[in-house]
Amino acid sequence: MSPSTPGAAAGRDLPHPGRQQIRLEEVLHALADPVRLAVVSRLAVGDEELACSVFDVPVSKSTSTHHFRVLRESGVIRQVYRGTAKMNALRRADLDARFPGLLDAVLAATRHGHSQPVAG
Amino acid sequence: MSPSTPGAAAGRDLPHPGRQQIRLEEVLHALADPVRLAVVSRLAVGDEELACSVFDVPVSKSTSTHHFRVLRESGVIRQVYRGTAKMNALRRADLDARFPGLLDAVLAATRHGHSQPVAG
Numbered sequence: 001m002s003p004s005t006p007g008a009a010a011g012r013d014l015p016h017p018g019r020q021q022i023r024l025e026e027v028l029h030a031l032a033d034p035v036r037l038a039v040v041s042r043l044a045v046g047d048e049e050l051a052c053s054v055f056d057v058p059v060s061k062s063t064s065t066h067h068f069r070v071l072r073e074s075g076v077i078r079q080v081y082r083g084t085a086k087m088n089a090l091r092r093a094d095l096d097a098r099f100p101g102l103l104d105a106v107l108a109a110t111r112h113g114h115s116q117p118v119a120g
Numbered sequence: 121m122s123p124s125t126p127g128a129a130a131g132r133d134l135p136h137p138g139r140q141q142i143r144l145e146e147v148l149h150a151l152a153d154p155v156r157l158a159v160v161s162r163l164a165v166g167d168e169e170l171a172c173s174v175f176d177v178p179v180s181k182s183t184s185t186h187h188f189r190v191l192r193e194s195g196v197i198r199q200v201y202r203g204t205a206k207m208n209a210l211r212r213a214d215l216d217a218r219f220p221g222l223l224d225a226v227l228a229a230t231r232h233g234h235s236q237p238v239a240g
Contacts, residue, residue, distance in 0.1 A: 024226070025152050028226070029152035031148050032146075101225035101228070102226065102229065105221035106148070106219075109222065
């Protein structure tokens, strides 16, 4: 009930744009990469929260962290700490409300193999 | 009926990806820019061919040329020379066939002001 969360926890809260701050260009940029598209496609299956370590991406740890940050800062995913794990979830409701049909069109194109396979 | 077009004309043919070569990531990248989105939105009105000079983009001539090239090379627009003018047309049929719903979702989001206005 206190107005601020205790320091340690607050310091681990990651910044996210609110629904109304999500911008089309930033979402398109975030999706315009085969590794990030693969992450989004995986998150879309079952709409569950997944740890970063679950994704088998053929890039270094720091590059992977960068990709997840781009997805979070654009508003495509939500990242929260649960203990020592950083968990990721697709912001499907926010994206569908903001850009109706966009995520579905992108996911459908990905499923039909019209994007570049991730080299691995 | 000759296999090659006369030199001068052929030399002015610009390279375009065929429909099956259009890749999702490249289209998303091409659309992930406010100037390029403005060009695409304008071309979508009436589906007509427009000269580059028609677009009132707040960037230098060389930057503008770069943006049109990104749109052409990704498969979003077709550029053809008609006399001295370079004419641009949206490849709507190709995009709709390849990524159903994607262009419509992007255009709708642009119309609803969910993208960044082009500074002028």
